[in-house]
Amino acid sequence: MQEKITKEKVSVKKLLTLMLFLLTICSWSQSYEFENGTRTGNADIQNCDSCSGKIVGNLGGTGSVSVNVTVAATGWYNLQLFYCTGDPRAIRLTAGSAAAIAIPCEPSGGWSTAASKNINVYLNSGTTTLLWDNTNSWAPNLDKFILTPLAAGTNQTIAFGTNNSIVYNLTNKTYSIKFNGATVISNASAYANSDQQYVSTNFASAVYSSESFTDNVGSGTKHIFTLSGNYSLGMQQIFYTYTNKNYLAVQVVLTGNGSNCYKMSPLTSNQVTPNFGTGDARAVFVPYDNDAWIRYNAYTLNSADFTASEVTNIYNNTNRKGLVIGSLEHTKWKTGVTVSGGGSSSAYVSVIAGWTKQDVTRDARGHGWVNVGQTSCPSPKVMINATDDWRTGFEEFAQANAAMQPKYIFDWTAPKPIGWNSWGAMQTNINLTKAKAVVDFFHNDCPSFKTQDNTLYIDLDSYWDNMSDAELAQFVTYAKSKGYKAGIYWAPFVDWGKYNRQVEGSSYTYNQCWTKVNGNPLELDGAYAMDPTSPGTKARIHYFINRFKTAGFEMIKIDFLTHASIEADSFANNQLHTGMEAYQEGMKYLIDEIGGTMLVQAAISPNLATGPFAHVRRIACDAYTNINETDYTLNSTTYGWWQNQIYDYIDADHIVFGTASIGQNRARLLSSVVTGTVIAGDDFSVAGQWKTTAQSLLQNNDVMNVVRNEMHFIPADGNTGYNAANVFSATYNNVTYVAVFNYGNTTMTNNISFSRLGLGSGNYTVKELYSGATSTAQSTLNVQLPQADAAIYAISNAGVLSAPSYNWPTASTNYVFPNPASNSFRIKFDQIINGTATISLYDISGKEVWKNAITAEDMISSEIPVNGLSKGVYMVKVKATGHPVQNFKFVKN
Structure with a gap:
C-alpha cells in the first residue's frame, strides 16, 4: 500500500513539473519598445496613435536603431515585429554577429497605423544586440517587437542527392534545406490566399507520408506533409526528390471544397544563406518577356530588392557557386521570386505564384483565380538547386523546364536557320x-x-x-x-x-x-x-x-x-x-x-x-x-x-x-x-x-x-549588373571559341585567364577569326580592342586551325563577287590588305587585258570595272606587298 501511494505521489509531482514547464514555454515572452533603443543618424522618435507607445522613424541610410535583448536559453525564437508604413519597405535585422535578415514589410495602412509580421531568429543565451537598419533605402517606422521561444519540435529529415537533406519541423510547420551538409534555407514556410490567407505555421498539426512518383523530369520520392486544424481548409507541403539528381522541387497545395487560390507561396524564408564563402555575391532579376527594352540585372546581393519573373539565381561570381530557385510550370500561374538582400551572404526569398506587376508582366490587374470549383489548388513545382557553377544551375533549370513542358510544336530536325x-x-x-x-x-x-x-x-x-x-x-x-x-x-x-x-x-x-x-x-x-x-x-x-x-x-x-x-x-x-x-x-x-x-x-x-x-x-x-x-x-x-x-x-x-x-x-x-x-x-x-x-x-x-554549328556560348562572368558581359566562350570539337567585346569609347586591354575559360595548362594555337591572324598563348589570352569593337578567337592545342569547306561555289575565305558580273566586281581577301594592291586580268589565252593599282578597304577591294570586257572567262591576279600572289577565276556576263 505504501509503495502504491509513493508511486502516485511521484506521478503527480512529475505531472506538475511538466505542466509548469509547458506553461512557462507557452506564456513566456518579452516585449521591447523601439523608442527605448539606441538610435543613429537621422532616426528619431515620433508619435503614433495606434501604437503601443511611440515609434522610431527616419530609418534607412544612416538611420538605425539598436535594442539589447536577454534570453536564458540558446535557440530559435519567434519575433513578432510591429511596424508602420504607407508603402512597401524593408528593414534589416542583425542579431549580434549573425548574418543580416531582410524583412520586407507590406503597407500597414499608413505611417502611424501598425501592422505586424512574424519571423524566426536564432539567439544565443545571454544578451544580444539587435540592430535594425537598411543602408540601401528607407525603412518602415518601428513600434515594438515581442520575443517568444519556439519549441524545439519534432523533425522529419529527408535525404536526397549527395549529402543533401530537407529538415521539416512537424511542430512549427517550417522546413530547412541543406546542400552538401550546409544549411542554405532556414525556417521556410508556405501560404495560400483563398477566402483568407492560410499559413503553414498556423495549422495545428502536420503528418508525414511518402510515395513514389514519376514526372517528365524523372522518378523519385514524393514527400507529403499534410496540415490540418485551425482552418476550414487543409494544406499540403510537398517535396519532390529525384533519383540521381542533386536538386529538388517544392510545392504547396490547398485542399478541400472551395480551395481555389489567386496567390500562393511554397517557399518563403527570411534566411536564405548560400554557402558561398567570400567573394562577389549577386542575385539576378529575370524579366517576364523581352518587351519595351527591359533588361536583366545582376544586383549585388546586399542591394538586391526585386521580384524576378519565374526564376532567380543567387550566386558568387568569384567562385561561381550558385543557388537557383524557380518555377518549372507555366500553364496556369505567373510566378515571381522576391529577393531582398540582408547582406553579402543572406537574403529574404519568397516564391509567389500569382504575381503580376505592370512594368514586368504587363498586367493592369491582379492575377486570376486557379482551379475554381475544384477541391484542391496546387502551386507550380519550384526547383531549388545549389551548384558549384551558377551557369550550370541555370542550364539545369532550363533543361528541367523543357522536360516538364515538352514541345507542342513539331521537332526541328533541319540545320540551324539563318x-x-x-x-x-x-x-x-x-x-x-x-x-x-x-x-x-x-x-x-x-x-x-x-x-x-x-x-x-x-x-x-x-x-x-x-x-x-x-x-x-x-x-x-x-x-x-x-x-x-x-x-x-x-x-x-x-x-x-x-x-x-x-x-x-x-x-x-x-x-x-x-x-x-x-x-x-x-x-x-x-x-x-x-x-x-x-x-x-x-x-x-x-x-x-x-x-x-x-x-x-x-x-x-x-x-x-x-x-x-x-x-x-x-x-x-x-x-x-x-x-x-x-x-x-x-x-x-x-x-x-x-x-x-x-x-x-x-x-x-x-x-x-x-x-x-x-x-x-x-x-x-x-x-x-x-x-x-x-x-x-x-x-x-x-x-x-x-x-x-x-x-x-x-x-x-x-x-x-x-x-x-x-x-x-x-x-x-x-x-x-x-x-x-x-x-x-x-x-x-x-x-x-x-x-x-x-x-x-x-x-x-x-x-x-x-x-x-551547334555552339552554346556562356558568359565568363556575371558581375556586370545592368550591362552585358564582355567575354563569352563555347567549346566545340575540342576547340574553345572566345568572343570579346569592347562597349566603351576607348581602347580596352583584357587579359583573359585560360583557367577561367575551363582550359588547362599548356601551349595553345590561337586564331582571330575576323582577321585570320594566328598566334600562340599559354595560360592567358591577351586581347587589345579598339573602341566599340569585337573579336572572336579559336583556341586549340591541336595545331593549325581551319574552317571546314562547305560545298558552295565560293565557300573559301577569299573570292571574287559578284561572279558572274556585268559592270564591276570586288575581291574579298582572306587577310587585311593595307595600302594598294595591283590587279591584273587575263583572258583564256593568257593575254593581259586590264591592269591597275587599287585600294583595299579592310578585307574588301574597291570596285574593279569590267563593263568594257567581252563576255567570257578571265583570270584575276592580285599582288600586294607582304602577301602571296592570289589568283581567281571570273566570268563576265
Whole structure:
C-alpha cells in the first residue's frame, strides 16, 4: 500500500513539473519598445496613435536603431515585429554577429497605423544586440517587437542527392534545406490566399507520408506533409526528390471544397544563406518577356530588392557557386521570386505564384483565380538547386523546364536557320521588286551566307500586306527558285486598328475579341490585346495562317505574344481564369493551324511559357548598329543564354550594319554569333556601304562556321549588373571559341585567364577569326580592342586551325563577287590588305587585258570595272606587298 501511494505521489509531482514547464514555454515572452533603443543618424522618435507607445522613424541610410535583448536559453525564437508604413519597405535585422535578415514589410495602412509580421531568429543565451537598419533605402517606422521561444519540435529529415537533406519541423510547420551538409534555407514556410490567407505555421498539426512518383523530369520520392486544424481548409507541403539528381522541387497545395487560390507561396524564408564563402555575391532579376527594352540585372546581393519573373539565381561570381530557385510550370500561374538582400551572404526569398506587376508582366490587374470549383489548388513545382557553377544551375533549370513542358510544336530536325528580315532597314517600304532584289543580293553577291543545308530564310516582316496575295506567292516562288525559303510575319493576338469592325474570315466583330481589363480594352505597345480564347480571334488566326500556307511560306515570325497572356476580367472560355491558361489555349490553336508547315520564330513573348510553341525565340527587343544597342542585346544573352536549352535556337534580333564603323559591325554580328542564329537586316535592294560590309563579314567562313554549328556560348562572368558581359566562350570539337567585346569609347586591354575559360595548362594555337591572324598563348589570352569593337578567337592545342569547306561555289575565305558580273566586281581577301594592291586580268589565252593599282578597304577591294570586257572567262591576279600572289577565276556576263 505504501509503495502504491509513493508511486502516485511521484506521478503527480512529475505531472506538475511538466505542466509548469509547458506553461512557462507557452506564456513566456518579452516585449521591447523601439523608442527605448539606441538610435543613429537621422532616426528619431515620433508619435503614433495606434501604437503601443511611440515609434522610431527616419530609418534607412544612416538611420538605425539598436535594442539589447536577454534570453536564458540558446535557440530559435519567434519575433513578432510591429511596424508602420504607407508603402512597401524593408528593414534589416542583425542579431549580434549573425548574418543580416531582410524583412520586407507590406503597407500597414499608413505611417502611424501598425501592422505586424512574424519571423524566426536564432539567439544565443545571454544578451544580444539587435540592430535594425537598411543602408540601401528607407525603412518602415518601428513600434515594438515581442520575443517568444519556439519549441524545439519534432523533425522529419529527408535525404536526397549527395549529402543533401530537407529538415521539416512537424511542430512549427517550417522546413530547412541543406546542400552538401550546409544549411542554405532556414525556417521556410508556405501560404495560400483563398477566402483568407492560410499559413503553414498556423495549422495545428502536420503528418508525414511518402510515395513514389514519376514526372517528365524523372522518378523519385514524393514527400507529403499534410496540415490540418485551425482552418476550414487543409494544406499540403510537398517535396519532390529525384533519383540521381542533386536538386529538388517544392510545392504547396490547398485542399478541400472551395480551395481555389489567386496567390500562393511554397517557399518563403527570411534566411536564405548560400554557402558561398567570400567573394562577389549577386542575385539576378529575370524579366517576364523581352518587351519595351527591359533588361536583366545582376544586383549585388546586399542591394538586391526585386521580384524576378519565374526564376532567380543567387550566386558568387568569384567562385561561381550558385543557388537557383524557380518555377518549372507555366500553364496556369505567373510566378515571381522576391529577393531582398540582408547582406553579402543572406537574403529574404519568397516564391509567389500569382504575381503580376505592370512594368514586368504587363498586367493592369491582379492575377486570376486557379482551379475554381475544384477541391484542391496546387502551386507550380519550384526547383531549388545549389551548384558549384551558377551557369550550370541555370542550364539545369532550363533543361528541367523543357522536360516538364515538352514541345507542342513539331521537332526541328533541319540545320540551324539563318537568314534576313525586312524590319531592320526596309521596314514599311516592302514591295515585290525590293524583296526579289534582296534574294538576288544573297544569291549573286553574298552566296556564302547560307545554312548547312545550303539555304536562307528570307523573311518579310510587318507591312508585307503592301503586296497582294498573288505577289506574295510570286515572292515565295522566286525565293525557292534561288534555293531559299520565304518567311512571313504576323502578330496573332493584337489589334492595331483599335476600332470596331468585322474580324477577317469571320462573322465576329473586333470588340467581341478584345481583352477587357476593368471593363475596357487593354492597350499595350499601341495595340489592343485580343482574347486568345475568343472564337473570333481563332477564326482570324485560321484566316491568316491559311493565306500564308496557300502562298507557300515556310517560316513565320510571330510577335507581341505577351498580349495573349494578360490577366483579364474574363475570357470567352469561361472555364479559364488566368492569363497563362488563356495563353496556352491560344498558342496551341495557333500551332495547330500552322500544322507543322513552318519554322516558327517568336519575337516579343514570355520567356519561359513560349517554350513549347516556338523553334526560335528572340532574346531581346529591337537593336541596331550602335555599340550601346549591342550591349543592350548581350545583356539578355549574358543572363538569359540558358534559354537555348528550352528553344531550339535563340537569336539576337536583326543585324543592321548600315553605315556604322567596321568595329561596331563586327560587334553587332558577333552578338548574334554568341546568342545563336544570325538574321541580317539591311536593305540590300539598294546600294550602300552595308552591302560591302555584308559581303565581307557574312562570308567570312571561319566566323560563319561558328554560326552554322551547334555552339552554346556562356558568359565568363556575371558581375556586370545592368550591362552585358564582355567575354563569352563555347567549346566545340575540342576547340574553345572566345568572343570579346569592347562597349566603351576607348581602347580596352583584357587579359583573359585560360583557367577561367575551363582550359588547362599548356601551349595553345590561337586564331582571330575576323582577321585570320594566328598566334600562340599559354595560360592567358591577351586581347587589345579598339573602341566599340569585337573579336572572336579559336583556341586549340591541336595545331593549325581551319574552317571546314562547305560545298558552295565560293565557300573559301577569299573570292571574287559578284561572279558572274556585268559592270564591276570586288575581291574579298582572306587577310587585311593595307595600302594598294595591283590587279591584273587575263583572258583564256593568257593575254593581259586590264591592269591597275587599287585600294583595299579592310578585307574588301574597291570596285574593279569590267563593263568594257567581252563576255567570257578571265583570270584575276592580285599582288600586294607582304602577301602571296592570289589568283581567281571570273566570268563576265
